[in-house]
Amino acid sequence: MEFDPSWIVLGLPLAFALGWFASRLDLRQLREDSRRAPKAYFKGLNYLLNEQQDQAIDAFIEAVQNDPDTTELHFALGNLFRRRGEYNRAVRVHEHLLSRGDLGRADRERAQHALALDFLKAGLLDRAEDALRRLERTPFEGQARMALLAIYERSRDWPQASEIARRMQAAGQGDFSTRQAHYLCEQALAHAARGELEPARELLREAVATAPQAARARIELARLAQRTGDAATACRELEDLAAVAPAALPLAAALWVEAAGAVQQEEQAHALLVRQYEQMPALDLLQAIVELERAMAPAAAAAAGRQWWLRHLEREPSLVAATRWLEAEPLGGEPARTRVLQALERASKPLTxxxxxxxxxxxxxxxxxxxxxxxxxxxxxxxxxxx
Incomplete structure (x- = not known):
């Protein structure tokens, strides 16, 4: 049988028509699929904007089922679960993302960060720590370190917190010297509580060197010296405190009274506290001044104390100062005065x-x-x- 070329002429248009028809069917199906997913997606966004989280989650789940390869839908769904406190479901979403072999590097790092937040919000600190450490050398490294720092502070793991703070400062994320000094002070207090006074003193000295303008280490050094019977060193530490951080002196005023009395340096301490009080009137400073004057001149201490409290009231109104003045005022022990004093004490207590x-x-x-x-x-x- 001979081949008839006329079949080619008839077959080519037919093949073209069939191909065109098949492509139209594929395009139609593709359009329907693409329309279905965005519709569910925008429906979820609408519910989310109206604070209807239950309906938004249902819409996003529908969108994910229609297009399981869309990472943005997974992220949106996982974030919604976390906001609602459904941390287990959020973890499953983000772990599913991480298990995908076709996930790009940027999305993988983003999913790892979201998973760390899930663990952190759920209070699973050990798993959160592991997830955060995997974010080293990623765009989320700075945020991960801040979260790790919070974890170590909450768990009072001061050496680890100190290491993270040191790395953050080296990376230019801020000045963490004062916080480093606090970590050293916390470790020093732990040593002191166990009776290990020399290691505690060394850590406090390191804290002073780390943050010279910070007040806490100097106060703790003075307290440690007073505890060991070295009141002279305690006074020197407090003098240094007054020079570098005078605003914190009210916190150590009572300690200074005790240390100055032990080495008969009441007049020197009194003069310095008075100068500081004139620059920054504070109730704790004033109380320390009154106690020092009582130690230096007991006979005239009551009258001098009343004058000090009255001078404070002239500078600024104070219910606490008024109560202290009335306590020192020799008005007798009549019942009315006692009741007034009790009322003033109760009213002024929250103010202290x-x-x-x-x-x-x-x-x-x-x-x-x-x-x-x-x-x-x-x-x-x-x-x-x-x-």
């Missing part, structure tokens, strides 16, 4: 607390790190009434 400047947490004692927000040096050295 310290308040965190970062979160407002109040406490009877001064903290170098706020128990509420974990901020360092957020407690001023002055009482609530003086702020």
């Amino acid at each position: 607390r310290y308040r965190c400047a970062a979160c407002g947490f109040e406490a009877r004692q001064h903290f170098w790190q706020c128990p509420g927000c974990q901020s360092w040096d957020s407690y001023p050295a002055r009482r609530v009434e003086e702020l």
Whole structure:
């Protein structure tokens, strides 16, 4: 049978028509798929903007099922789970992303960071630490180090915190010298609590060298010297404190009274505290001045103390100072005076607390790190009434 060339003429248009029809079917299916996924995606965004998180999660799950290869949908879904506190589901989403072999480097690093945040929010600090350490030499390295620093501070792992702070400072992420000094002080206090006074002293000296303008290490050195019976060294440390960090002197005023009395240096301490009080009136400084005058001249101490409290009231109104003046005023022991004093004591007691400047947490004692927000040096050295 001979081949008829006319079949070629008839077959070519037919093959072209069939190919065109098949391509139209594929394009139609592709359009339908692409329309379906963005529709669910935008529906989820709409729910999210209206703070309807349950419906948003359902929409994003539908979008992920329609297009399981879309990483952005996975990130959006994982972040939603984390915001809702569903940390297990967020972890599964981000671990699924990390298990994909076709994931690019940037998305893989982003997923690793999101997974670390999941563990951190869930309170799984050991797993969060491991996930954060895998972000070294990535664009998330700075954020990871800050999170690691917070973990080590919460767990009171001061050597590890010190190492991370040193690396952050070397990388130009800020000045962490004051925080490094706090870490050394914390380690020194742990040694002192175990009776290891010499290692504690060495760490405090290192803290002074690390942050010369910081007050805490000098105060702790003076307290340690007073504990070991070396009041003269305690006085010298407090004189250095007055020179480099005078604003923190109210925190050590009572300690200075004790140390000065032990070495008969009341007049020297009194003169320095008076000069400091004239520059910055503070209740703790004034109380220390009154106690030093009581030690130097007991006979005239009561009258001098009343005058000091009255002078303070002339400079600025103070319920605490008014209470102290009334206590020293010789008005007799009539019941009315006693009741007034009790009322004043109760009203002024909250005013003698310290308040965190970062979160407002109040406490009877001064903290170098706020128990509420974990901020360092957020407690001023002055009482609530003086702020």
